[in-house]
Amino acid sequence: MTKKKYLFQEKLIEVVLVLFASISILTTIGIVFSLLFETMIFFSEVSIFEFFTSIRWAPVFDPPSFGVLPLITGTLLIAILSSLVSLPLGLGTAIFLSEFASSKVRKVIKPIIELLAGIPSIVYGFFALTFITPLLRSFLPNTDIFNALSASIAVGIMTLPMVASLSEDAMMSVPNSIRQGAYALGSTKLEVAIHVIVPAAFSGIASSFVLAISRAIGETMIVAIAAGQTPSMSLNPLGSIQTMTGFMVNMALGDIQQGSIEFKTVFAVGSVLFVITLIMNLFAKYVIAKNREVY
Amino acid sequence: MSNFKRKLKRRHLINNLFMVLLVFVISISFLVLGTLLLEIFLRGYKTLTWDFITSMPSGRASRAGILPALIGSFGVIALTALISIPIGVGTAIYLTEYADKKSKFVKLLQLNISNLAGVPAIVYGILGLAVFSQLVGLGPSLIVGAFTLSLLILPVIIVSAIEAIKAVPNSIREGSYALGVTRWKTITGVILPMATPGIMTGSILALSRAMGEAAPLIMVGAVGFVTFLPNSLLDRYSALPLIVFNWTSRPQAAFAEIAASGILVMLILLIITNLTAIIIRNKTQIRVD
Numbered sequence: 001m002t003k004k005k006y007l008f009q010e011k012l013i014e015v016v017l018v019l020f021a022s023i024s025i026l027t028t029i030g031i032v033f034s035l036l037f038e039t040m041i042f043f044s045e046v047s048i049f050e051f052f053t054s055i056r057w058a059p060v061f062d063p064p065s066f067g068v069l070p071l072i073t074g075t076l077l078i079a080i081l082s083s084l085v086s087l088p089l090g091l092g093t094a095i096f097l098s099e100f101a102s103s104k105v106r107k108v109i110k111p112i113i114e115l116l117a118g119i120p121s122i123v124y125g126f127f128a129l130t131f132i133t134p135l136l137r138s139f140l141p142n143t144d145i146f147n148a149l150s151a152s153i154a155v156g157i158m159t160l161p162m163v164a165s166l167s168e169d170a171m172m173s174v175p176n177s178i179r180q181g182a183y184a185l186g187s188t189k190l191e192v193a194i195h196v197i198v199p200a201a202f203s204g205i206a207s208s209f210v211l212a213i214s215r216a217i218g219e220t221m222i223v224a225i226a227a228g229q230t231p232s233m234s235l236n237p238l239g240s241i242q243t244m245t246g247f248m249v250n251m252a253l254g255d256i257q258q259g260s261i262e263f264k265t266v267f268a269v270g271s272v273l274f275v276i277t278l279i280m281n282l283f284a285k286y287v288i289a290k291n292r293e294v295y
Numbered sequence: 296m297s298n299f300k301r302k303l304k305r306r307h308l309i310n311n312l313f314m315v316l317l318v319f320v321i322s323i324s325f326l327v328l329g330t331l332l333l334e335i336f337l338r339g340y341k342t343l344t345w346d347f348i349t350s351m352p353s354g355r356a357s358r359a360g361i362l363p364a365l366i367g368s369f370g371v372i373a374l375t376a377l378i379s380i381p382i383g384v385g386t387a388i389y390l391t392e393y394a395d396k397k398s399k400f401v402k403l404l405q406l407n408i409s410n411l412a413g414v415p416a417i418v419y420g421i422l423g424l425a426v427f428s429q430l431v432g433l434g435p436s437l438i439v440g441a442f443t444l445s446l447l448i449l450p451v452i453i454v455s456a457i458e459a460i461k462a463v464p465n466s467i468r469e470g471s472y473a474l475g476v477t478r479w480k481t482i483t484g485v486i487l488p489m490a491t492p493g494i495m496t497g498s499i500l501a502l503s504r505a506m507g508e509a510a511p512l513i514m515v516g517a518v519g520f521v522t523f524l525p526n527s528l529l530d531r532y533s534a535l536p537l538i539v540f541n542w543t544s545r546p547q548a549a550f551a552e553i554a555a556s557g558i559l560v561m562l563i564l565l566i567i568t569n570l571t572a573i574i575i576r577n578k579t580q581i582r583v584d
Contacts, residue, residue: 006477013479014393020385022393024453025407027446031418034425044326091321100314115322118565119331120507120517122536123558126543127331130551157327188310209411218415220510221536225543245417245510252420252514258429266514270421272413 023233031199035274038267045261051268057231057242059265066265070231071265074241075217075273077148078227081237082216085156087209090163094205097164098171099193110165111114117161125225128154140238146228149237154222166211170204171197203291207284214280218273220245244273335562339409339555347556351522352538353449356549358541361557363521367437367532368564370525372506374441374446380498382445383452384487387494390453391460392482412450419447420514428515435516438528443511448501456496459490492575501574535561 016147043051046066054067093113097106133150137143145152174197180193198205228240229250248266254264303488330363350360351520386404396554423443463486487494519541521533535557542554 010477010479016390017385017393018390020382021389021404023382023446024386024411024449025404027411027422028407030426031414031422034422035418038425089320089323092317093324096317096321100317109321112328113321116324116328116502120509120536120561120565122507122539122543123335123561126539126551126554127334130555131330131334136584145532152348155323160324188306190310190313191306214413215415218417220415221540222416224304224510225540235559245415248365248417248421249510249513252424252516253518267421267425270418274418277413277415277418277531278410281410 007169031274036074037265039083039271041175042261043270045264046268055233057247060262064261068244068269069234071242071247071269072272073233073235073242073246074148074227074231074246075238076240077235077237078152078219078223078243079216081149081152082156082159083209083213084160085153086163086212086216090160090208090212091157091167092159093164094167094171095193095198098168099189099197101262113161113164119158121158121221122159122217122225124154125222128222136238142239144237146226146230147238147241148241149228151223151225152237153226154226155216155219158193158219158222159215161213162173162215166208167201167205170201173204174200187281194272197276203287207288210280210284210287214277216282217280218245218277220249225251244269248273314331318481332562335555335558338552339557341561342553343556343559347553348540348560352520352533352541356542356547361535361538361560362386363524364519364533364538364557365522365560367517367521368534368538370437370442370532371444371534372502374438374528375444375505376498376502378441379445379449379452379501380494383449383498384456384494386453387456387460388397388431388482391457392478392486405555406568407543408450408453416447416508417510417514421444421517422446422509423511427556433529435518435531436529437525437532439515440517440532441511444505444508447464447508449512451496451501451504452497455501456494457491458492458496460486462493462518492578496572496576499568499575503568503572506534507536509534509540509559512537513540532534535564 021034044059051066053069054065055069056065056067057070058065063282101109128150130145132153133143133145133147133208136147136150137145137159152175176198182196187195223243225245226247229242229246230240231242231247232239234241247269251262251266256266317563347360349362350358353359360554377493386408390401390404394404420443423446425438427433427439428435467485467489468481471485472478476484516535517532517534519533519537519539521531523530525532537562539554539557542550542557560568
């Protein structure tokens with residue numbers, strides 16, 4: 001009797017745990033369906049052709065125009081400019097930590113670099129607007145108050161630790177025997193790093209790059225504060241732009257009514273954002289899985 | 296021979312120059328971090344007073360405070376902890392102790408969790424808006440913010456809980472089974488007590504990240520400027536990053552100063568939570584040889 005009771009209890013607990021585990025799957029389903037549902041309604045009112053080809057984004061104007069390209073351009077501009085900061089600095093940091101620093105130095109430097117990732121993005125946004133922008137304007141006087149460059153620098157700094165730590169992990173996992181083989185041939189540290197370690201860790205480094213860019217694309221508060229609210233096809237880094245995330249936050253700040261076209265644009269733009277970041281994340285995983293060196 | 300020596304010298308020179316370049320790269324990060332903290336401290340410390348912490352927001356910067364945002368942040372994070380930790384730890388227990396590692400469900404679950412970790416925070420806000428706020432009809436309430444942030448940090452909690460549970464040596468698990476203890480009693484009596492420090496560290500770090508999030512809360516209708524304290528789970532609320540955002544968006548310099556003070560409060564809370572996490576990890580590290 002007691003055994004039966006125990007078995008029942010064990011089974012019950014397992015069922016509850018499966019339910020808990022299912023919540024993460026339900027989250028994905030929830031995201032996909034809530035995006036899909038409103039986006040379908042959006043495209044029943046706005047032509048999908050206009051959405052992806054028109055170069056004017058003015059959903060709340062009269063007459064409205066629903067070309068998402070300016071938002072995509074703005075997002076890409078932030079992604080590219082921020083990666084000019086995060087990729088070289090992150091990779092340099094990783095090479096230093098993995099190949100040049102002693103373990104003592106690494107123990108001090110690593111947590112400090114990781115602090116940069118722990119600072120909330122709203123704080124970077126504030127820093128971009130109140131410090132980076134005035135600094136840029138003192139060098140480049142025709143910089144707008146809200147501009148893509150300032151936001152990109154902040155986004156780049158924020159995503160730098162991601163590149164650094166993922167690339168460092170990849171380099172650290174290159175077996176020491178390979179490293180020592182290169183040293184035995186008389187290579188300098190630099191030669192080992194550039195000709196042996198970086199190529200061997202290439203897939204990990206590449207995926208860290210993709211993940212950092214994907215993070216930059218989804219970054220919201222920095223661009224909402226510092227990059228401006230001007231949807232534009234211009235690639236001028238000193239001008240005001242708007243990103244997909246910036247637009248979404250902007251709409252949510254106003255009182256949008258459920259069912260209104262503004263409400264639906266948020267979901268349509270959210271779908272584009274979700275699909276882009278999902279593809280990049282899956283690609284990063286694919287690169288790692290395909291090119292993993294087995295030692 | 297002298298040609299070789301010349302080349303060798305050059306190679307060493309390039310190596311050393313590269314090293315200098317790398318040190319320069321590292322110092323950029325340090326410099327930015329230092330400048331950021333100093334800039335915010337210098338801007339905000341003067342207006343960071345007891346009145347600032349205990350007052351309501353105001354249209355005038357000199358009288359504005361962060362009380363509703365502070366209470367709102369505590370409320371949302373406490374609720375988020377109550378929701379996300381049981382679900383996250385439960386999922387981790389299932390994946391490590393129950394599930395057949397080769398089953399399709401487990402593979403799907405793992406792929407799903409790692410993909411969720413890469414979904415932008417603002418997309419969770421859209422999920423919260425569509426499902427909790429509109430579909431369930433809870434509106435822009437405290438509980439909707441908590442549900443949304445819970446789903447956002449769930450992948451982080453699951454992954455860190457899995458790590459903590461996996462760190463418990465198998466011999467201990469088998470010892471318990473050998474004594475005839477049931478699976479669930481082994482988990483609650485043996486494995487979880489040993490994994491708790493690791494689980495707590497991961498959860499605290501995840502919650503401190505949630506505390507700094509603004510975008511998902513904005514999507515589910517939370518606002519910065521609230522002049523009352525939330526009384527129930529269905530009340531409207533504010534949170535620290537939201538009031539900071541509100542003040543940062545205003546053009547007057549006085550608001551930039553109190554925004555910096557608000558950030559200082561946020562950073563102090565973050566330092567406290569992170570230190571707690573580190574202390575828990577260092578004090579209670581399992582040592583089984």
